[in-house]
Amino acid sequence: MSTLHLIPLLPFIVAIFIPFLYKRFRSVHTGWFLLPVPLIIFLFMLQYLPFSGDPFQEVMYTFEWVPSLDIAYTVYVDGLSLLFALLISGIGILVVLYSIYYIANKKDEPLNNFYVYLMMFMGAMLGVVLSDNLIVLYVFWELTSLSSALLIGYWFHKEKSRYGAQKSMLITVTGGFAMLAGFTLLYLMTGTFSIRGIIEVADQIAANPYFLPAMLLILAGAFTKSAQFPFHIWLPDAMEAPTPVSAYLHSATMVKAGIYLVARLTPLFGGQQEWFWIVTGFGLFTLLWGSVSAVRQKDLKGILAFSTVSQLGLIMSLLGMGSAAFHYGLDGGQSLYTVAVLAAVFHLFNHATFKGSLFMVVEIIDHETGTRDIRKLGGLMAIMPVTFTISVIGIASMAGLPPFNGFLSKELFFEGALNAATVDAFSGQALMMIFPVIAWIASVFTFVYSAMMLFKTFTGEHKPDQLPKHAHEAPIGMLISPAVLASMVIFFGLFPNLLAYTIIEPAMQAILPGLTAPGEQFYINIYHWHGINAELLMTLGVVFIGAAIFLNIQKLERTAFYAGERDLFNWFYDNGLKGLISGAQKVDGIQMTGKLRHYFMYMFTFLILVLGYALITTGSITIDFSQTAAISPYLFLIVAATTLATVAIPFVSKRIPAIVLLGVVGFLVALLFVVLRAPDLALTQLLVETVMVVLLLLVFYHLPELKKESFKPAFKLTNLVISIGVGTVVTLVALSAHAFSTANPVSPISDYFVENAYALAGGQNIVNVILVDFRGLDTLLEVLVLGIVGLAVVVLIKYKASGGDGV
Amino acid sequence: MMNNPIQLHVITRIVAFIILAFSVFLFFAGHNNPGGGFIGGLMTASALVLLYLSFDLKTIKRVIPFNYERIIAAGLLIAIVTGIVGMFFGFPYLTQFFEYYNVPILGEIELTSALPFDLGIYLVVVGFTLLTILTIAEDDS
Numbered sequence: 001m002s003t004l005h006l007i008p009l010l011p012f013i014v015a016i017f018i019p020f021l022y023k024r025f026r027s028v029h030t031g032w033f034l035l036p037v038p039l040i041i042f043l044f045m046l047q048y049l050p051f052s053g054d055p056f057q058e059v060m061y062t063f064e065w066v067p068s069l070d071i072a073y074t075v076y077v078d079g080l081s082l083l084f085a086l087l088i089s090g091i092g093i094l095v096v097l098y099s100i101y102y103i104a105n106k107k108d109e110p111l112n113n114f115y116v117y118l119m120m121f122m123g124a125m126l127g128v129v130l131s132d133n134l135i136v137l138y139v140f141w142e143l144t145s146l147s148s149a150l151l152i153g154y155w156f157h158k159e160k161s162r163y164g165a166q167k168s169m170l171i172t173v174t175g176g177f178a179m180l181a182g183f184t185l186l187y188l189m190t191g192t193f194s195i196r197g198i199i200e201v202a203d204q205i206a207a208n209p210y211f212l213p214a215m216l217l218i219l220a221g222a223f224t225k226s227a228q229f230p231f232h233i234w235l236p237d238a239m240e241a242p243t244p245v246s247a248y249l250h251s252a253t254m255v256k257a258g259i260y261l262v263a264r265l266t267p268l269f270g271g272q273q274e275w276f277w278i279v280t281g282f283g284l285f286t287l288l289w290g291s292v293s294a295v296r297q298k299d300l301k302g303i304l305a306f307s308t309v310s311q312l313g314l315i316m317s318l319l320g321m322g323s324a325a326f327h328y329g330l331d332g333g334q335s336l337y338t339v340a341v342l343a344a345v346f347h348l349f350n351h352a353t354f355k356g357s358l359f360m361v362v363e364i365i366d367h368e369t370g371t372r373d374i375r376k377l378g379g380l381m382a383i384m385p386v387t388f389t390i391s392v393i394g395i396a397s398m399a400g401l402p403p404f405n406g407f408l409s410k411e412l413f414f415e416g417a418l419n420a421a422t423v424d425a426f427s428g429q430a431l432m433m434i435f436p437v438i439a440w441i442a443s444v445f446t447f448v449y450s451a452m453m454l455f456k457t458f459t460g461e462h463k464p465d466q467l468p469k470h471a472h473e474a475p476i477g478m479l480i481s482p483a484v485l486a487s488m489v490i491f492f493g494l495f496p497n498l499l500a501y502t503i504i505e506p507a508m509q510a511i512l513p514g515l516t517a518p519g520e521q522f523y524i525n526i527y528h529w530h531g532i533n534a535e536l537l538m539t540l541g542v543v544f545i546g547a548a549i550f551l552n553i554q555k556l557e558r559t560a561f562y563a564g565e566r567d568l569f570n571w572f573y574d575n576g577l578k579g580l581i582s583g584a585q586k587v588d589g590i591q592m593t594g595k596l597r598h599y600f601m602y603m604f605t606f607l608i609l610v611l612g613y614a615l616i617t618t619g620s621i622t623i624d625f626s627q628t629a630a631i632s633p634y635l636f637l638i639v640a641a642t643t644l645a646t647v648a649i650p651f652v653s654k655r656i657p658a659i660v661l662l663g664v665v666g667f668l669v670a671l672l673f674v675v676l677r678a679p680d681l682a683l684t685q686l687l688v689e690t691v692m693v694v695l696l697l698l699v700f701y702h703l704p705e706l707k708k709e710s711f712k713p714a715f716k717l718t719n720l721v722i723s724i725g726v727g728t729v730v731t732l733v734a735l736s737a738h739a740f741s742t743a744n745p746v747s748p749i750s751d752y753f754v755e756n757a758y759a760l761a762g763g764q765n766i767v768n769v770i771l772v773d774f775r776g777l778d779t780l781l782e783v784l785v786l787g788i789v790g791l792a793v794v795v796l797i798k799y800k801a802s803g804g805d806g807v
Numbered sequence: 808m809m810n811n812p813i814q815l816h817v818i819t820r821i822v823a824f825i826i827l828a829f830s831v832f833l834f835f836a837g838h839n840n841p842g843g844g845f846i847g848g849l850m851t852a853s854a855l856v857l858l859y860l861s862f863d864l865k866t867i868k869r870v871i872p873f874n875y876e877r878i879i880a881a882g883l884l885i886a887i888v889t890g891i892v893g894m895f896f897g898f899p900y901l902t903q904f905f906e907y908y909n910v911p912i913l914g915e916i917e918l919t920s921a922l923p924f925d926l927g928i929y930l931v932v933v934g935f936t937l938l939t940i941l942t943i944a945e946d947d948s
Contacts (some may be wrong), residue, residue: 008833559906608906664860679841683833691936694856697942759905761907762919772921772928776901780886783931790935794876797946 002061007041007085008130008140011123015116022112030111031100038092038122048077049502056506060132060196070193074132079506083345084129084260086503087352091252093619096584101477102367115155115241121147123252129260134183134193138176144254145172151249152241164237167573171234172224179221179261182494198266199513203608206272215269218261219278219442226258228310229286230569236305239642243363246301251308253350259312259348262319263511271326280320284438286313288726291445296562300362300372300457303449304355307398310442311351318344318413319422321435325515338512339417342524345395349499354397354406358453361391364478365457370468371462374452379462383474386483388458393486397493399546400443400539407539408526410650440538447546452553458585459645460527482667496526512533597753601722605670608725622734623737634675642668650710655703657757659696661690677721680767735783738793813862819861826854834929836919844925848932856938864944875941878934886927889920 014037023029050056056079063073077085083476096118103109124147127140147166153165183193189196189205205211223230227235238250249255263280269275292308295302321343364387366372366379381388397406417436464471492499508522516522530536549556556562591602615621645664652658666689673682741748753766763769771779830850837843859867890901905919 354922387948417918486900509944539918576825680843680846683846684849687853688847690853691849691856691940694860695940695943702946759894759919762907762917763921765837765839765841765843767841768925769921771845772838772846772925773903776890776903776921776924779928780901781842783928784932786935787883790879790938793939794942 001063002075003044004059004061004077004130004693005063005073007044007075008123008127011037011119015123018116018119020114026562026693028440029100030115031096031103032060034119035093035100037119038089041126042086042093044076045089048082050506051502056509057601065133065136070133070187070191071135072133072194073136074194075130076132077130078510079503079508080260080263080510081129083349083503083507083553084256085126087256087349088122088125088129088253090295091248091352091485093439094356094484095244095248098247098481099242100477101475102244102363103242109699110154114151115571116247117150117154118498121151121249121254124368125257128257132195134186134195137195138183140181141221141257142173142176144249144257145169145176145225148172148238150247150253151245152238153334153590153707154242154245155240159239160237161240164240168234168238168618170577171231171573175221175224175231178217178224180779182214182217182221185217195264202268211446212274215272215275216278218265222258222261223282224258224318225261226255227286227309228258228282228313228316229289229309230572232286232290232309233567233569233573235309236567238303239299239305241303242516243301243359243366245579246304247356247359247363248521251304251355255308255312256315256348256352257317259319260343262316262345263631265318265514266323266511267326272323275321275677276319277801278326278329279323280317280435283315283317283320284435286310287317288438288445289313291442291449293567294449295445295452296563296565296785297449297555298374300365300374300377300453301359302565303453304359304362304373306445307449308351309356310346310446311398313411314439315351317435317439318347318416319511321416324420324513326513336419336422338508338515338522339412339419340510341508343409343412343416344503345504345511346405346412346496346499346526348407348453348487349503353485353488353492354394356480357489358398358656359392359483360478361387361394361487364474364482367478368469368474369471371466371559374456376463376466377457378460379458380471381458383471384458385461386473386479387687390486391458391681392477394482395450395454399447399487400542402493402528404489405496406489406493406495408496410443411528411530411535411539413509414443414538436538442705443538444546444549445541447542448549450555451546451550500524500526501780510769517564538640550723582700597719602729603718605724608729610730612725615620615729615732615736620736620740622739622743623735624742625744628738634674635672638668638672638675640674655700655705659693659700663693666692677805678767680765694799810897813859819857823854826850826857830854834925837925838919844864844928845932848929851929852933852936855933856940858932859941859944864941872935875934875938878930879938882927882930882932882934884927885930886924889924889927892920 018030018034021033025033042516048057059075059077065071065073099114099118103111106200121144124140124143128137128144131137131140149165149169152168153161154230155161156165186198187193189208189210190201192198199605224231224234235250235255239246241250287310290308290313294303294306294310297306318340318697322337322339325337325341328337362372365377365384368384369377369380397404398409400406414436414744415437416673420435421432427792462471472546505522505524509516512522585794642665645661645668649658649661649665652661666685670682670685670689673679673685750766753770757766757769758764760772761769763773830847833842833850834844834847835842837847850855855867855871858871893902893904894900901924903919903921903924905917905921907915909915
């Protein structure tokens with residue numbers, strides 16, 4: 001195990017100690033203890049950056065986990081995973097710092113929960129981007145879904161938080177399951193779970209019938225996670241989470257896990273026509289849908305949520321366009337497509353910086369004024385100058401204006417879209433012509449909602465009477481994190497090539513392996529001014545048309561389009577969920593009658609039918625008494641007594657005699673074990689019977705008098721048939737099994753235990769050795785069940801009086 | 808009912824400890840003779856149940872102030888952790904180890920890692936049985 005293995009585990013390990021830290025040092029904000037965690041990870045990951053201009057050194061360490069299933073905890077660092085790891089840890093530092101000032105250290109605020117979930121998420125996300133094994137990746141992937149849902153539901157007393165948490169959980173986990181199925185198909189085709197191993201044999205499996213289903217299933221996982229249309233509906237509702245969480249999970253890192261997966265698997269699926277169309281198509285549509293929806297929002301956080309949806313679509317579509325490079329191979333038109341990948345990687349980084357800062361700024365506004373409604377806000381420029389400055393930078397970058405980094409990546413995006421339209425990669429060039437059109441329209445709307453955010457909040461008339469709080473500038477601690485992010489927006493806007501050599505080129509190398517000549521690497525140069533070309537004209541068009549729309553915003557606000565806020569597609573989710581619940585209740589209502597005798601009827605009928613069917617169709621009913629051992633007279637006596645006692649039970653009309661008769665049966669069975677020389681079983685049976693008597697006596701106190709019930713003869717007859725049927729079938733199975741073993745002498749498995757119990761496990765009592773050694777895991781899980789049942793008994797009995805609320 | 812079940816008290820005082828002693832014997836005998844954690848646990852539980860039956864709940868609770876939920880948890884932890892220890896030395900989960908030692912007076916004895924595992928089983932069984940019985944017994948609604 002290397003140090004790198006510990007990086008994703010570190011936050012989990014620290015999370016164990018959070019509750020203790022929280023309790024022990026109550027006066028110190030728990031966040032301070034956790035600040036070093038992302039810092040250490042960030043500094044550790046920095047060492048992999050190729051500062052000196054050398055080619056990127058890929059690192060891989062393997063730690064075997066379940067070798068028989070090809071599951072290994074393999075960590076792998078290439079440009080792509082390094083980019084993500086740095087984003088996760090770097091923004092993690094800022095988010096933890098911000099949260100210290102954002103969530104007050106109050107009595108009723110479960111800070112320890114918050115930080116446990118946050119650390120869990122950080123570790124899981126690092127695990128997703130660093131692991132090479134698909135199963136390990138899946139486990140971490142689901143952990144991010146889980147921690148995300150827990151964080152959205154952090155203020156669980158709010159109805160909307162619970163709704164958002166459930167929604168995000170259902171959608172992302174459903175996608176995750178689909179993805180797991182896709183991974184399994186990949187394993188079936190290649191025989192390995194290692195991503196690098198699969199990519200190596202990519203060209204051999206492209207013709208496999210499982211190839212397309214695997215692609216679609218994996219994309220389902222990536223699209224649900226990255227909030228692509230029509231799965232995007234969970235993201236706006238996830239905004240109920242505390243804002244550091246929205247900034248961290250729901251804009252900068254977790255929602256990009258889907259993008260990571262698409263980028264990671266581009267070497268495998270890239271070059272396929274289906275991959276190109278699906279990823280690009282869904283991405284572009286999401287881009288458009290998100291930016292149009294964002295204009296309708298009145299809540300600042302709502303605007304940012306839909307803006308995130310739209311920007312995720314943008315990055316996704318770029319990856320889709322870039323994948324066409326594989327279609328061309330090493331020479332040909334591939335450079336036209338690699339631009340798209342460059343834009344994707346660059347925008348991924350830029351989006352994390354400007355969107356992260358904007359989320360934090362929005363929360364500052366909410367914190368200081370008490371509202372995020374743009375209809376109530378206004379004129380905050382003079383009151384909150386620092387917040388205003390940071391916002392201008394973030395929003396200008398989001399709208400794609402120079403000299404910020406958003407401008408650069410948006411220009412590259414236009415270039416990629418234009419290239420895709422001019423080159424005939426796959427059949428359907430006419431369709432590709434609309435790529436730049438959609439890109440342009442979406443950018444206009446992006447400009448409009450950016451302008452709305454900025455001007456409605458900071459300019460115009462200040463309306464103090466509509467604000468719940470008296471507005472003033474935020475404390476310095478809350479301003480540090482967004483200010484750091486905003487300065488990165490400027491810095492990398494001015495010097496984008498600092499990123500180019502260190503991180504973008506290695507990341508492109510990871511997404512597009514084999515597309516540079518051996519020994520060469522991608523060489524990119526990002527610059528602001530590239531002459532008067534189509535991209536620049538498109539940007540100018542965006543600015544002018546966008547400004548024109550914004551100036552006529554009053555007209556837009558009167559339309560029905562602006563009145564609604566909720567996404568239309570929520571209808572499908574809400575009604576689907578309702579239908580699922582009522583459908584499940586209907587199905588349950590038919591079979592779950594609450595009567596034990598009905599359940600027994602179902603079970604035994606099923607048993608008779610299945611066993612009987614199998615016995616008859618396989619023709620295995622044989623009875624052979626020739627090899628049976630001599631039966632001692634005791635046995636006849638015991639069996640006769642047991643039968644008598646059993647038959648008598650239904651005819652007893654009082655409870656006490658019935659219990660006594662049951663006890664008789666139990667003790668007789670124990671006696672049977674004694675006669676058959678099974679002391680362990682006999683002892684256990686005796687003890688269980690003894691304890692049961694006490695238990696029955698206790699329960700007896702609560703039971704009503706046994707009622708004289710009268711049943712229809714048909715009902716009685718059915719029960720009689722079923723009970724006789726069970727007896728017959730079980731007896732037949734036992735006899736046939738015996739006859740089979742006499743006819744085909746097979747050595748019973750007990751021989752193995754008899755021979756090896758002492759040699760392998762050092763015990764002479766085989767029963768005990770099997771329990772604690774050979775089948776130790778069974779025993780462990782059985783006592784686990786015992787423990788759970790014990791707790792269930794306590795919960796059922798002790799909390800039943802409180803009407804279900806206490807549970 | 809008897810108001811002063813003196814015979815029961817006297818007999819229980821003696822018998823309960825014989826059963827307890829026997830249960831300890833059964834627990835340790837388990838690996839080579841009939842017995843083990845499960846049986847030993849049931850035996851201990853029945854001894855304790857006998858105590859609860861002949862005296863009243865309050866008295867015994869004062870004498871044996873166990874929290875049976877915690878006993879279950881402790882048992883599970885012991886059983887799980889025993890299995891993990893071997894993993895640190897590169898063995899699969901739940902690998903069992905045993906060794907024979909010669910101790911003065913006692914002669915040759917065997918130490919196995921199955922013993923702590925069995926102890927976990929023992930504790931869970933005791934905890935579960937008493938937790939269930941006592942919870943139902945205390946429920947008077």
